[in-house]
Amino acid sequence: MVSFKLVIGSKDGKCVQKEVQEPEAKTLLGKKIGDMISGDHLGFAGYEFQITGGSDYCGFPMRKDIEGFSRKKILAVEAIGLRKKAKGVRTRKTICGNTIHPKISQVNLKITKEGKEPIVAPPKTEEKK
Numbered sequence: 001m002v003s004f005k006l007v008i009g010s011k012d013g014k015c016v017q018k019e020v021q022e023p024e025a026k027t028l029l030g031k032k033i034g035d036m037i038s039g040d041h042l043g044f045a046g047y048e049f050q051i052t053g054g055s056d057y058c059g060f061p062m063r064k065d066i067e068g069f070s071r072k073k074i075l076a077v078e079a080i081g082l083r084k085k086a087k088g089v090r091t092r093k094t095i096c097g098n099t100i101h102p103k104i105s106q107v108n109l110k111i112t113k114e115g116k117e118p119i120v121a122p123p124k125t126e127e128k129k
Contacts, residue, residue: 001021001022002025002026003019003020003022003025004019004020004025004028004100004105004107005017005018005019005105005107006106006107006109007107007108007109008049008109008110008111009108009109009110009111010111020042020043024042024043027041028107029100029102030100030101031100032051032099033051033052033062033063033098034050034098035050036048036049036112037049037051037109039115044115045115045116045117046115046116046117047111047114047115047119048111048112048113049110049111049112050110051100051108051109052108052109052110054100054104054105054106054108055104055106056096056103056105057103057104060094060095061080061095061096062080062095062096062097062104063080063095063096063097064098065098066095066096066097066098067097067098067099068098068099069097069099069100069101069104070096070097071096071097072095072097073093074095075091075092076090076092077089077090079095080095
């Protein structure tokens with residue numbers, strides 16, 4: 001059974017999380033970072049999303065410039081999933097490829113086209129008595 005946690009970022013800086021199960025999750029398999037996805041397949045009518053990243057079941061981040069879905073150890077100066085220790089220090093880092101496969105647990109999405117109904121609910125205002 002395939003399931004993903006979607007983290008959807010809006011233009012105002014707010015994020016929404018949604019868990020998708022088998023029928024909707026199968027539409028994401030094989031997609032790469034940078035691909036566009038229709039929101040109709042994920043339960044968001046009228047929306048369009050762009051895949052911006054994600055992480056696998058062990059927490060290794062996905063990276064756009066690594067092809068496929070395997071993990072690789074790269075020598076990085078500054079990049080995704082790396083904190084700089086000092087200037088010019090290079091670090092060997094394990095990262096995941098750019099293709100979504102069944103062992104990916106989180107997929108990050110960015111809204112490129114808005115639908116009719118808002119994904120992020122407006123904050124509730126409470127009246128003081």
